[in-house]
Amino acid sequence: MKGHIRERSPGKWAVVLDLRDPETGKRRRKWHTFTGTKREAQKECARLITTLQGGDYVEPAKETLAQYFERWLEHIRSQVSPRSHERYTEIARKNLAPLLGSVVLTKLRPEQISAAYGKALLSGRRDGKGGLAPRTVHHMHRILRQALGQAVKWRILVRNPADAVDPPKVERLKMRALDAAESAALFAHFRPTRVFIPVVLGTMCGLRRGEVTALRWRSVDWKTGHIEIVESTEQTRKGTRSKETKSGRGRRVALPSFALEELRAHHIRQAEELLKLGVRAASDGYVYTQADGSPVQPNSLTHEFTRILAQATHLPRVRFHDLRHSHATQMLASGIHPKIAQERLGHSSIAITLDLYSHVLPGMQEDAAAKVDAALRAAIGKTAG
CATH class of the missing domain: 1.10.443.10 (Intergrase catalytic core)
Structure with a gap:
């Protein structure tokens, strides 16, 4: 298996791979476009030859990200709830596609994704009245990463470019609990x-x-x-x-x-x-x-x-959902064991309960320390007497 590079213009290279058709035995060529120095182009050529020999080669395609989204959305329809699918569709078509939809899927780069997030934060609202909230952009990143992860599984991409991008930091929503x-x-x-x-x-x-x-x-x-x-x-x-x-x-x-x-x-x-x-x-x-x-x-x-x-x-x-938070907070503040709170709230694990209501725990720890102290002092007093 061989390969070579050709310079098309300054900084632009064609990486040409020579391979045989497994059915006919005839010689075929695969062309890849690469931007960079000659040395970098040679490294890319060597990498592609290695992937060919290892069976991890992904053929170049001209499918855009917007076109791929449609395939992916149809694929996950049976894997998520109808409400979640509506949300995925809305973000993919109305938030991500306008920013990155025209990019050829196999040419999507982390820096393009990062720039798209920055633009969304600055001027991403569809009504033209400013940028999107960091939480919305974080949802965009989660959906894009999931979609591109499927492209890796389908062997359209070698790696997921969204893995190399950090989404904006999102502050946790403050809960208002009633006493x-x-x-x-x-x-x-x-x-x-x-x-x-x-x-x-x-x-x-x-x-x-x-x-x-x-x-x-x-x-x-x-x-x-x-x-x-x-x-x-x-x-x-x-x-x-x-x-x-x-x-x-x-x-x-x-x-x-x-x-x-x-x-x-x-x-x-x-x-x-x-x-x-x-x-x-x-x-x-x-x-x-x-x-x-x-x-x-x-x-x-x-x-x-x-x-x-x-x-x-x-x-x-x-909010109506804050009534649920109120119930949890009042339970934990009253000394109810977090495991009981988890069961009443229907959390899948106690870790979720502890993470959501960690703000209540410091007071519980002080109360526990006081009770342990009182018990030991009473025992010490009896021993001394």
Whole structure:
């Protein structure tokens, strides 16, 4: 197997590889364009010959990154949720393609990717009103890296150029957790509304928005005071669909007595409300519904929560998801073991719980140190006596 270089213009080289067609035995040539010094071109020629001999050679192609995105998006359609696929498609087509889509995939370089990120931060908004947030550019990098990683698996690329690029630093979103007094005030404000039960489930049980809208009465165990979280709802452009929980497995959550009492009262009110409409309540009905018993979309719950909260000047402005954070923070601050918090929240591992709520742990460590100290001092006192 041989190869040589030809100078096309100053700094521009053609790397020519001589090889045999495995089927016909006829001689073929593969041409690669290279920019650099003669010595660098010779090294590139030697590298390509080595990849040919090792079976890692990738033939040059003229497919652009924008064209490749379409193939890749179709490939991953069955591997991610519809909502995730919508997000991937939006970022690939509307954020990445305008910046890098015209580049031939096999010629994409790390410096081009880095420059594209810089441009996105400076002037990447589609409405022309400035740059994108670092978090958005970080999502762009994650999707581009994943797409190019597949190109390596398909042997279109030898290596992933996005691996050599560092995305912008993203500050972690600050969580706003309500204390017990604020939670009580929140309950009082929402009690006259239909969103009261979702607020209770979020604050006292740590349910996610999609888990609230997917909860059915058959999942409520009145005898033991538990609810089974077995599914969630996801809203896409095509409508709302049921899916498994975020961790991929169900969980059993014990209801505080207050939440159990409110659920019982809500169950009765809902049955009476439906009876007036000529509808009989069913065990597979949803806990949180519209007036006619039909399910509520996750986005509608968020919008209604935000609208009602805005009417209270004495309450902090929080997201519905912050109710979940409030539940976790109050549990850990009360000395509940993080493993129990993980199980109630439905995190896939305790490491996620500890990482998200590490700000609560210093106080817990001080409390633990004080308890150990008190126990040892008591034991020492008895020994001395």
